[in-house]
Every structure is written in C-alpha cells, then in structure tokens.
Amino acid sequence: MKARPHVTLEDVARSANVSLATASRVLNGTASVRADLRERVSAAAAELAYAPNAHAQALAGGTHRTVGVICHDVSDPYFAAIAGGVMRVATDNGLLVMLAGTFRDPDREVAYVSTLRAQRAAAILLIGSAFEDRAWERAMAAELEPYRRGGGQVAAVSRHRGLKIDTVQPDNKGGAAELAKALVGLGHKRFAVLAGPRKLSTVIDRLAGFTDALAEHGITLREDDVIEGAFTRDGGYEATKRLLAGRKRKLPTCLFAVTDVMAIGAMTALREEGLSVPGDVSVAGFDDIPVVRDLAPALTTVRLPLEELGERAMDLAVKGSAGSRPRTVRLSGEVVLRDSTARPRR
Amino acid sequence: MKARPHVTLEDVARSANVSLATASRVLNGTASVRADLRERVSAAAAELAYAPNAHAQALAGGTHRTVGVICHDVSDPYFAAIAGGVMRVATDNGLLVMLAGTFRDPDREVAYVSTLRAQRAAAILLIGSAFEDRAWERAMAAELEPYRRGGGQVAAVSRHRGLKIDTVQPDNKGGAAELAKALVGLGHKRFAVLAGPRKLSTVIDRLAGFTDALAEHGITLREDDVIEGAFTRDGGYEATKRLLAGRKRKLPTCLFAVTDVMAIGAMTALREEGLSVPGDVSVAGFDDIPVVRDLAPALTTVRLPLEELGERAMDLAVKGSAGSRPRTVRLSGEVVLRDSTARPRR
C-alpha cells in the first residue's frame, strides 16, 4: 500500500455530505450544529480515522499547544527531575512538550531556540545554567527578543540575569553557605571543592556562597583547593582522582561537590582509593537528586525542590507575564545532613 | 509593546524589494539567485530577525523535521538513558525531538500518539513496555495504522509483538536466564523476585527467563516468592519491606529485582532493616543504569546497551521500513557481577 495522502477535513465533510465549515464546527465544538449533521460528521471522522493537521490548524490561527524545553542533558538526573515537574504541569494544561538536549553546546542551544521559534511554540523553557559568555548571550537575546515580541513566553530555571526573562531561582548561594556552615559546625576545617566549569553561573554562585561562608568562619579556600571538572559523574570522579594524586599527605577532611552528580563520582573515586566516607573524608553534594538518599552512605546535600523548580517555571510560562519586568521566583534549598558527613577524625 | 504579528516571508521580500518566490529561494537555497538579490534578501531577513513559520512550511509540503518519543517517565534513569541515545541520533539527523511522558497511563499514551499524528511527526518512537491489554492494543493500533498509512514511521524499544512495528528488543528472557545461572553458580538456592506489574511485557519476559533457568537447576520459585510492586524505586522499596515483614524466618539468600531502579529501593529497604548486602542477602538487578556502579556495594545486574537501544530505534525510524514485515533488532544483555552478590553464607 503506497503512502497515500492524509485524510483531510474535506474528505470528512464530503463523506458526511456537509460543508467544510460545518465539519470544522462539529469537530471543534465551536458552534451549535443540528444534531443529525453533528452525528454524521462524527461518524465520518471516526470511520476515516481522521486526524486534523495540526500545522494547518496552527496556520489558520488556531492554538499552539506545544512548549519547548531546553536542557543540557536529558539523562542527567537533575534535569530529569526538573523535566518531570515541567511535564506534569504541561500535561495538566494540555500542552505537548518538546524536550531538547543540547549536550552542553551553546550553539546548539541557540539553534534550538530558533527552531522552537519557527514552530511557534507557545513557550520556551530554559533549564539549567546559562553560559557566562558575552557572544552567546547576544546570540540568545537575538533569538529570544523577537520570539517574545511575537507573543512567545519564555521562562528559565537557574539562569543569571543577563537575559531579562522570568526565572525560577534556586538559592544556590544561600544553600551553599548554609551547607558550609553546617560542615564547619561538624568541626571541619580543611575543605576541597569539586567545581564545574566556571562559565556556568550555578557553579559560580555555589562556589561563592560556600567560600564566603567559610571565610566568615576564618577558613580560607586556596585556589588549589578548588578542582575543576566536567559537570558530570565522570567529571567528579576524575577531579577527585586528580585531587588525591596531587597531595596524598594533607587530605582535606571534607569534600564539597557543587553537584550531587559529581559527588557520586567523587565517592566512587574515594572508595577506589581505599578511603572511607565519612571515616576518612566527608562528602557533601548539592541538589538532592532522588538517588542520593539510596547511596551508602547516603549523601549529605542541599535539597532543592527539583520538581517544583520545573513546575514553577512552567507556571510562569503558562501564566504569561503581565508587566514587562522579568519576574523571579526564589526557591530556597535546605541542608540535609546524611551519613556521608561526620565529625572529622583528624 | 504589543504582541505584534510575526515577521513573515512577505515582509522580508517587500523589504528586500523582491518577490516572495525569490525570497523563499534565497532562504532555502533551492535555486540560484543573482548575487545582489541574494545579498539583499539575506540582509533583510537578518535585519528583521525573520524566522520562517514551520507550520506554514510543513503545510506547504515542506519537510517534517520532528519526531515524537513516548516513554513512561522522563525521570526514570532507564528511559533517560535510552532517550539520550535517541536524541543523539535525532540531532545528527537534524530532527527535533518531542518527548512525552505518560506517567504510565495507557490512555495518555494513546492520546499522545494521536497528537503526534496531528503534528505530522516524521516518526513516533515508543519506549518501554507495552501494556498487555486487548483494548489498549486496539486503540493504539487504530492510531498507529492510519499514521503509517500516511507515511509515518514507527519504531519501538522493548515492545511485544502485538502491534506489528519495528522493534529493538533487548533480550530480557535470555538475560534473566543468564543472570539466574550466574546466581545459582554462586551457590544460591533460595530466591525471591521483585516483579513489576504483570501487565508489562518486560516483567513477564524477565520473570519467565529467570524462573525457567532456575527450574533447569531444579529450583522452583513459589508463587509467594514473587512480590509485585510498582515499577519504581519506591515500588522496590515497599515490596522488599513487605517481603521482610512476611517472613522474618526463612529469608531468601538472593533477591532479584526485575529492574535496577527497583533494586535500588530494595537495597535501601534491606539496609534499613539491618540486613547487609551481600552478607545477609545478595541483590541483583537488570538494565545497568549508569548509577548502579556507583552504589556501595555496586549492583550486580544485566547490562543492557541503553543508549544503543535508543539509537537503534531512532535508526529504524530514520531509515524507514522497506518491506512490510516489521523488523526486529535484538540486542543481548550481559551479566555483570559486582559486589552486591556473593556466595551465600547460609
């Protein structure tokens, strides 16, 4: 059987012996139509397995029921959790979600926005850290601005204020500071930090919060106490190995990974090196992705309401922005002390 | 500034002082256009920040560069990993992915297919277990059949043969059998299985493979050795608690969870009950989702090439099916023995 043309509204109308207008009205419930005609149209549509052409509908001025979500990597639990929240709200609003993964390529991110703009998506959600990069920011703004002018909604999770868009902001700085305080409270004095790329605003904020809080307690983080790695499990793993290789002697008593995902890699690296957590080294992360409570030892971290982050962002987009001032929803984190941290033995 | 109409090709053409046709040709590189005109059009398009209306393009017979992917839950690491593979291939082919989460609601799944059909998606990918349900199957077929007749591609990961579509099949049965053999080889004789809902074909296959292999070694799995739970971490957790509550006395020496995700919940439950893994009970899972190697103890499981599963499925869809016979790609799993299993002490 050849790929034959789609069934169109016209086919339905003809089969039901009514005009296009009537068929359209019946199928959309737009206006009242005599019962028998309505019946005939419905029957014909079912009979032919008619599916309206969404493109034509959109073109004809109908609704755009799809939203675009852009994140770095779908398989990162952090994004996955947020995406879960986004999808719930989207589903509740009858919206279809287009999820794009940029694999951390700034250009690809811009390209996706462009495509979404072409799709006339009802909204675009940017999930995850922005790149602290002038050129990128300009390119992004160049896409976003016309999109919004055309009526598109934009919202972001965890972005810096460079582009002026509605944002749901987890309190990275505050959370990291609280965590630092708690760790100092346990008696730790020598820290190391596993940081992601310094281009990401999330990294910057968490690092700053942590460092500042430490400073308040008279603890200085030296430059080589901060190891930079990729924002992934492997990044955490390798960074930790590097840390360990660098200075077997004066190990820190506590290791803070700016991300749970990195912390997971770190813990495995430590274990492989025969170091026990929290016996030899305490480890703390950030985000509280679902799996970390199931680790042994369970990971101390800063709990972020991940799903809610996604839900609120989607809310912002759905509600639309009244004023021109970008709105910001702040969601605070909460330190969760689990078994991966303890009083230092040294 | 009011939400003013979008910039259209006509605006660009007018601004560049050429006809629509010419503008279209320049922007698509469809035909050769005199250099100066080409220049003018490009400039005008850039100036106006023109973004073609993808709906209009699609309507006018252009290409449909979006594919739909339907899975149960984005935040499940299993799906996330597969989705990662799907996205990679999609990106390589210049396709945009619409990822839908059904939250395990059969009706929602059918509804999504319907929507994707309306979008004239180039392909629809079904990821995850099918529901073993007559009515559902009919409804699904009623959507899929006209979709394919209209030229749509359909492919699935891990589905049963009910609907006749191209499929990438992990060898659930074989993998489970191999695992069973390996566990018996370690000396285990008393097993318990944490199964998901029996409606899912994946559960059925893995259970069958495991049970049969056990039987070959003269070990019978009694009905109450199989505990059913939700196909999630919590499902595994609760099922394990139930198992433990039921019979403190005669504990199995080995626990097989049909899914890594469930195994994770199980291990936490065991730990909470003061049981050590693998000291008191060995635990094995299935899938080898990325995180399980980072657990302590690292989880014994059957490794499935998750990303490849997604890639191959997308491949099938991209390549299109020549014959009418549904193709099946079989991918086998591989038992990975890690620290969560050991010789039984009892």
Added chain:
DNA sequence: TGGATTCGAGAAAGCGCTTTCCGAGACTGC
C-alpha cells in the same frame, strides 16, 4: 546580427484548516 537557448525572477496555485460573512429557512409576534 538574428534566432535558439538558458537562466532567473515573478505570478499564482495550492497545502488543510478556521472563521467571518451571508443568505435561506424556521420562527415569533401583532
């Protein structure tokens, strides 16, 4: 230099749908 070819730009016909705008019946009220 003239006629045959190319080449490239513009006009116009859809793609499948929604939505005014109209007009034809079916009513109402006096």
Added chain:
DNA sequence: GCAGTCTCGGAAAGCGCTTTCTCGAATCCA
C-alpha cells in the same frame, strides 16, 4: 398572514510558505 428575528449551514477569504509555470532578458552560436 406578513414583517421582523433568529438559527444554522455554506461560500470564501485568508494563515505563511513552497513550487510549478510563465515569460522576459541575457547569452550563445552560426
């Protein structure tokens, strides 16, 4: 019984784009 209302179905005008089709102009060869 007839003007005045009210319903409701149909014709037709787009929505923004791609793609023939057409035709004028530029190029070529003899």
